Amino acid sequence: MKLYTYWRSSSSYRVRIAMALKGQGYDSVPVHLVKGEQRSAEYGAVNPSNMVPTLELDDGTRLTQSLAIIDYLDATWPEPPLVPADPLLRARVLAASLIIAADTQPVTNSGVVSVLKGEFGVSDKGGIAWMVHWMEKGLAAFMASIRGDTAFCFGDAPGLADICLVPQLYNAHRWGVDMAPLSRLTEIEGRCLAHPAFAAAAPEVQPDANT
């Protein structure tokens, strides 16, 4: 398999964690978001949203959208399960995951902030304030939506909510979100970062890191 990815893209990071948890290897195909490689016609033919990640299966089939890709991985390689089977538990895990993957990350991603600054006259400092505002709101809602008494977000092993959380916290640290009221999240983050699958997926160990 091939994964079109960018080291600092948090939705790519989610898929990298899921692939590592499932023990699936892949070739990384870096798409440099800051240089605008995602906007090329060639990459638009790979992913009609001009976004990363895209997972290309061995038969050439391409899958887009991190949560859809992870759903496919969970159906195809069931162990370890990333989303529980019970409908109610499943709805809770999906709801927490979507607080990050729908309400927080898309509002603060580099493409949105670049339009905010380039076309709507917001300053660099304003762009950072925008990201911090939505991350603080999203992470607080996320914390209120997970369990309070488990090693990971919903149990004793990492799952989809943890996969969404860790890349979002990477961004939160980068942009200066105050984590003091969110200690439950940084505790979970510490356990995740000590896990080999999360370590292998980390931005700084990707082939395109710091390019």
Next chain:
Amino acid sequence: MKLYTYWRSSSSYRVRIAMALKGQGYDSVPVHLVKGEQRSAEYGAVNPSNMVPTLELDDGTRLTQSLAIIDYLDATWPEPPLVPADPLLRARVLAASLIIAADTQPVTNSGVVSVLKGEFGVSDKGGIAWMVHWMEKGLAAFMASIRGDTAFCFGDAPGLADICLVPQLYNAHRWGVDMAPLSRLTEIEGRCLAHPAFAAAAPEVQPDANT
């Protein structure tokens, strides 16, 4: 069941369509987003994101996030299925749905646009340009991600992608998105709007319409 909803909220509209397709009745509990009722401490205890929709089951259990709620409905009342069981088809339907539910709607919702105008100095006209920009981008990517030869997005019956599409088009029409390049979508929309479940879920027939 009770559904906390707002007539013009497109994520509430998605859940209303899904409930109607599944033949499940509910009591509407209107939360007036323009009056700010979602920001009350009382509603924050119902939904930690201070957003609609929230589905309250008969035993008092509350579910949030439209796609998580619809996943629960599909697991609990399997007919008609809203997402296919085959992993690859499922990934395609989820990817298209997330192009709207993650990349488009959260970036253009009323809360985000209100912060854009109130705290980042963007004009009313700029707020509309912002919404139109992301809706045009999202709808074009959505159109490239669905099938080209079916009555609905992925087959001969409506499913999750159609449930995401119709409320997004309600917003697109409202804010003046040019639909000329998107005729495949308006054709599907016409078939959906003629379906009784979509008709029952429409904003203008909700108890809180035009309040």
